[in-house]
Amino acid sequence: MSRRCELTGKAVLTGNLVSHSNRKTKRRFLPNLCNVTLQSDALGRSFRLRISANALRTVEHRGGLDAFLAKASNDELAPNVLAVKREIEKKQAAAE
Template identity: 50%
Template sequence: MSRRCELSGKGVLVGNRVSHSNIKSKHRFLPNLQKKKFWSPELNKFVTLRVCTSTIRTIDKLGLDAYARKNGIKLK
């Protein structure tokens, strides 16, 4: 399973970890993914998705179906 948010598409970023002595070493920044069940009134069922926490906050504000419509995502 890839480390990618199923709704927003956020994924792994690559950058440098910089020490106090300014030595750079490669570092992977992983998204904060959580497995969460959401209720979809349009589908009339629960949908389990692997999404990042920032997406969970947005879905709490807008609702799952409104978020999917806004971003052009079709739920199954």
């Protein structure tokens, strides 16, 4: 399982740990990933996702999973979330 947010695409970054004596050693900056269950209003079901805490705040700010996926670009979404986005778009198109 990769350390990548399924909604925003945030992944591990690398950098240097700099000591007081200015020695530099490699380190990794890991995203703050959480296992959450998000509810889709259009589909009426829930989805288990591994997303960053920042993405969880953004989902709440935009008004839920459906609104977040409507605004999100397809290239940063994980394949399983992209399938959910297509299902939601199909369901909303059929409702119109």
